[in-house]
Amino acid sequence: xxxxxxxxxxxxxxxxxxxxxxxxxxxxxxxxxxxxxxxxxxxxxxxxxxxxxxxxxxxxxxxxxxxxxxxxxxxxxxxxxxxxxxxxxxxxxxxxxxxxxxxxxxxxxxxxxxxxxxxxxxxxxxxxxxxxxxxxxxxxxxxxxxxxxxxxxxxxxxxxxxxxxxxxxxxxxxxxxxxxxxxxxxxxxxxxxxxxxxxxxxxxxxxxxxxxxxxxxxxxxxxxxxxxxxxxxxxxxxxxxxxxxxxxxxxxxxxxxxxxxxxxxxxxxxxxxxxxxxxxxxxxxxxxxxxxxxxxxxxxxxxxxxxxxxxxxxxxxxxxxxxxxxxxxxxxxxxxxxxxxxxxxxxxxxxxxxxxxxxxxxxxxxxxxxxxxxxxxxxxxxxxxxxxxxxxxxxxxxxxxxxxxxxxxxxxxxxxxxxxxxxxxxxxxxxxxxxxxxxxxxxxxxxxx
Amino acid sequence: xxxxxxxxxxxxxxxxxxxxxxxxxxxxxxxxxxxxxxxxxxxxxxxxxxxxxxxxxxxxxxxxxxxxxxxxxxxxxxxxxxxxxxxxxxxxxxxxxxxxxxxxxxxxxxxxxxxxxxxxxxxxxxxxxxxxxxxxxxxxxxxxxxxxxxxxxxxxxxxxxxxxxxxxxxxxxxxxxxxxxxxxxxxxxxxxxxxxxxxxxxxxxxxxxxxxxxxxxxxxxxxxxxxxxxxxxxxxxxxxxxxxxxxxxxxxxxxxxxxxxxxxxxxxxxxxxxxxxxxxxxxxxxxxxxxxxxxxxxxxxxxxxxxxxxxxxxxxxxxxxxxxxxxxxxxxxxxxxxxxxxxxxxxxxxxxxxxxxxxxxxxxxxxxxxxxxxxxxxxxxxxxxxxxxxxxxxxxxxxxxxxxxxxx
Numbered sequence: 001x002x003x004x005x006x007x008x009x010x011x012x013x014x015x016x017x018x019x020x021x022x023x024x025x026x027x028x029x030x031x032x033x034x035x036x037x038x039x040x041x042x043x044x045x046x047x048x049x050x051x052x053x054x055x056x057x058x059x060x061x062x063x064x065x066x067x068x069x070x071x072x073x074x075x076x077x078x079x080x081x082x083x084x085x086x087x088x089x090x091x092x093x094x095x096x097x098x099x100x101x102x103x104x105x106x107x108x109x110x111x112x113x114x115x116x117x118x119x120x121x122x123x124x125x126x127x128x129x130x131x132x133x134x135x136x137x138x139x140x141x142x143x144x145x146x147x148x149x150x151x152x153x154x155x156x157x158x159x160x161x162x163x164x165x166x167x168x169x170x171x172x173x174x175x176x177x178x179x180x181x182x183x184x185x186x187x188x189x190x191x192x193x194x195x196x197x198x199x200x201x202x203x204x205x206x207x208x209x210x211x212x213x214x215x216x217x218x219x220x221x222x223x224x225x226x227x228x229x230x231x232x233x234x235x236x237x238x239x240x241x242x243x244x245x246x247x248x249x250x251x252x253x254x255x256x257x258x259x260x261x262x263x264x265x266x267x268x269x270x271x272x273x274x275x276x277x278x279x280x281x282x283x284x285x286x287x288x289x290x291x292x293x294x295x296x297x298x299x300x301x302x303x304x305x306x307x308x309x310x311x312x313x314x315x316x317x318x319x320x321x322x323x324x325x326x327x328x329x330x331x332x333x334x335x336x337x338x339x340x341x342x343x344x345x346x347x348x349x350x351x352x353x354x355x356x357x358x359x360x361x362x363x364x365x366x367x368x369x370x371x372x373x374x375x376x377x378x379x380x381x382x383x384x385x386x387x388x389x390x391x392x393x394x395x396x397x398x399x400x401x402x403x404x405x406x407x408x409x410x411x412x413x414x415x416x417x418x419x420x421x422x423x424x425x426x427x428x429x430x431x432x433x434x435x436x437x438x439x440x441x442x443x444x445x446x447x448x449x
Numbered sequence: 450x451x452x453x454x455x456x457x458x459x460x461x462x463x464x465x466x467x468x469x470x471x472x473x474x475x476x477x478x479x480x481x482x483x484x485x486x487x488x489x490x491x492x493x494x495x496x497x498x499x500x501x502x503x504x505x506x507x508x509x510x511x512x513x514x515x516x517x518x519x520x521x522x523x524x525x526x527x528x529x530x531x532x533x534x535x536x537x538x539x540x541x542x543x544x545x546x547x548x549x550x551x552x553x554x555x556x557x558x559x560x561x562x563x564x565x566x567x568x569x570x571x572x573x574x575x576x577x578x579x580x581x582x583x584x585x586x587x588x589x590x591x592x593x594x595x596x597x598x599x600x601x602x603x604x605x606x607x608x609x610x611x612x613x614x615x616x617x618x619x620x621x622x623x624x625x626x627x628x629x630x631x632x633x634x635x636x637x638x639x640x641x642x643x644x645x646x647x648x649x650x651x652x653x654x655x656x657x658x659x660x661x662x663x664x665x666x667x668x669x670x671x672x673x674x675x676x677x678x679x680x681x682x683x684x685x686x687x688x689x690x691x692x693x694x695x696x697x698x699x700x701x702x703x704x705x706x707x708x709x710x711x712x713x714x715x716x717x718x719x720x721x722x723x724x725x726x727x728x729x730x731x732x733x734x735x736x737x738x739x740x741x742x743x744x745x746x747x748x749x750x751x752x753x754x755x756x757x758x759x760x761x762x763x764x765x766x767x768x769x770x771x772x773x774x775x776x777x778x779x780x781x782x783x784x785x786x787x788x789x790x791x792x793x794x795x796x797x798x799x800x801x802x803x804x805x806x807x808x809x810x811x812x813x814x815x816x817x818x819x820x821x822x823x824x825x826x827x828x829x830x831x832x833x834x835x836x837x838x839x840x841x842x843x844x845x846x847x848x849x850x851x852x853x854x855x856x857x
Binding site: 013015159231233234235299301305306307308310325327329330331332333334335336337338339342345346347348349350351352353355365366367368369370371372373374375376377378379380381383389390391393394409410411421424425426427428429430432433434435 | 453456457477478479480481482483484485486487488489490491492493494495496497498499500501503504580582583584621622623624625721722723724726787788790792793794797837841844845847848849851852
């Protein structure tokens with residue numbers, strides 16, 4: 001049964017530097033890097049050594065707890081460096097890319113004729129499994145489980161996010177193949193949520209349940225959709241997968257090749273010409289933004305400003321990310337910044353902050369915290385930007401004092417850190433909401449499992 | 450070298466030292482810090498706690514200024530030096546004489562409140578090594594507005610120390626306290642020095658002094674220092690005061706609570722800026738009106754003889770309860786303290802309603818002191834977590850029910 005979800009609570013943070021709808025091919029990076037920290041909770045066991053030659057799609061490492069869960073190389077080439085941190089933790093695996101890419105051939109498959117177990121085995125073997133995440137806990141899905149439903153969001157409402165309708169256009173065959181494969185993985189429905197009034201190639205694919213959504217961010221967050229369509233109860237699992245990753249899965253099925261090429265939105269006020277580029281996961285950010293960025297006191301983020309990762313201009317594109325954001329650092333003092341009227345920053349209050357006067361103005365926000373860390377004081381502000389049927393402040397506090405029963409009762413099974421990105425943005429006390437939720441989920445995973 | 454870089458160098462120098470919180474408190478007062486985001490969201494909204502607190506202070510400033518004028522006005526009026534003012538803009542109210550006398554009385558209260566309170570806050574911040582939090586900025590402003598104008602300064606200082614230490618710091622500081630610190634201070638004064646905080650002498654500047662002179666045998670006229678509520682509780686009333694005087698605030702009372710007009714303006718400002726909770730303000734007023742209506746009903750039904758000592762306040766028309774006493778001030782500035790109020794939106798309705806309801810109940814039945822607002826708010830501060838618990842449990846039960854339907 002399809003639903004029309006309307007979100008009222010939320011906030012669209014309008015920023016300068018939206019990507020123009022033209023796509024260039026980024027120049028090939030000299031090396032590509034995979035960071036195991038992209039795969040939260042996975043302890044990597046290396047399958048390669050420095051100097052090994054590897055084809056695109058061949059495994060770099062597997063999960064320590066599950067040998068079948070392999071993580072593929074996005075490119076073909078030679079393992080050039082394995083960077084380790086404290087306690088020999090693997091931070092980065094660098095691959096020197098070949099000039100002409102060679103792909104491992106996994107063989108063409110017709111998903112509609114495969115059984116659920118066959119699809120599962122094929123996705124694991126081809127290294128596509130890490131694209132599938134699960135709730136509870138917001139980690140890579142456990143292949144041993146069977147989810148009650150699978151959710152795909154076809155709408156990205158985060159600030160400056162890549163327009164999914166634009167980047168998915170022309171990939172109908174891959175998307176259909178991938179969605180067909182997903183329908184084999186669950187007894188329940190594959191819910192696909194697209195923007196209301198849009199024209200997404202994801203909508204109305206046979207075998208899936210299509211929904212539409214409208215309203216401010218987080219209207220596009222899959223956590224919002226799950227909460228409104230089929231919330232996660234204790235003991236239940238749902239799987240989620242990002243729309244762009246469906247293309248990679250679809251291509252594996254249709255051609256047998258693992259091709260982690262994505263269309264990336266290069267955005268933010270420090271980018272001189274915001275646009276889309278095509279690039280392979282793990283590419284060097286400096287190759288994606290070459291000649292197109294002002295590097296003077298700039299923060300470069302892989303992902304969006306709410307839940308992306310600070311990478312720096314020398315960093316790499318995150319494994320799941322389809323956006324680069326560059327904004328100015330805010331490491332300067334502001335005279336009487338706490339009481340003078342503010343016109344150039346976003347606020348949900350009207351306490352001499354005037355962003356309510358111009359709801360459509362685009363802001364050039366920097367990374368200043370605009371205040372110091374404090375205990376929770378104000379109430380009711382989070383609820384205004386939090387559309388889930390969950391009490392955000394009570395949940396955060398339960399995580400902070402690590403009361404597992406209360407966390408469970410308040411709905412922690414349903415949430416991911418990104419659901420608390422907006423409450424973190426508006427937080428007057430500057431509390432790190434996403435970190436609190438992540439640590440709470442990790443604790444639950446460890447204690448309850 | 451600019452002031453900015455000088456202060457930055459000093460901050461680096463003090464980093465990790467005992468005095469760092471004290472220095473940072475002064476530094477962040479001048480400059481928004483240069484902190485940037487790490488992990489989590491890379492951008493943050495413009496508001497911080499200082500801005501929120503500052504907004505409340507701005508809403509209180511008109512009440513403070515009015516309180517100064519009123520302190521002088523009430524004194525000169527009681528001594529017979531001036532005629533009663535005619536309305537809010539009355540000629541004998543906004544005079545320099547009134548302001549000078551009032552400021553002379555009220556400003557020391559403000560200075561003592563902030564000086565003593567912030568000293569305690571800085572001390573705790575340095576001892577415990579946390580930053581000085583902004584909660585006291587509002588408390589320090591509220592305290593002079595809710596005490597009688599002639600209160601001795603030492604008494605105020607003792608109460609402020611008690612209120613900040615016992616009301617707040619022992620719980621962990623701003624954001625952790627159970628009771629509203631300003632009202633804790635008020636309650637301490639009330640119970641520790643009852644003869645000062647009630648009765649018919651303390652509400653007008655000079656009244657106490659004059660009564661002492663009379664007791665000493667001097668031949669001078671007494672000054673009445675009674676509030677309207679006090680008079681009603683005695684089944685009498687004050688001469689020459691009409692409803693408009695009560696609304697504009699031309700009556701004796703605590704320093705900042707008399708002008709309902711300015712309180713309403715402050716309330717509108719707080720609601721507009723989204724800093725104060727309109728739910729609590731509205732539901733407190735509804736609660737007060739309901740209790741007032743019940744008392745009026747009891748009087749109309751003839752269940753209470755007009756010789757009863759409760760008759761005077763019970764027979765006050767229900768809507769007048771809003772313009773006498775401090776119910777509006779309490780509803781707007783005290784009940785809405787987000788730390789001690791209910792934290793859920795549904796809880797705020799219940800919490801506010803009960804504050805209004807109980808305020809008027811105490812006002813009518815309290816034999817010792819004819820005002821109940823601060824007691825009602827403190828009582829509901831204690832019950833606010835309980836209210837929230839049941840509101841949140843409703844959400845939890847919904848989740849449990851969903852699970853049962855699924856597994857059934």
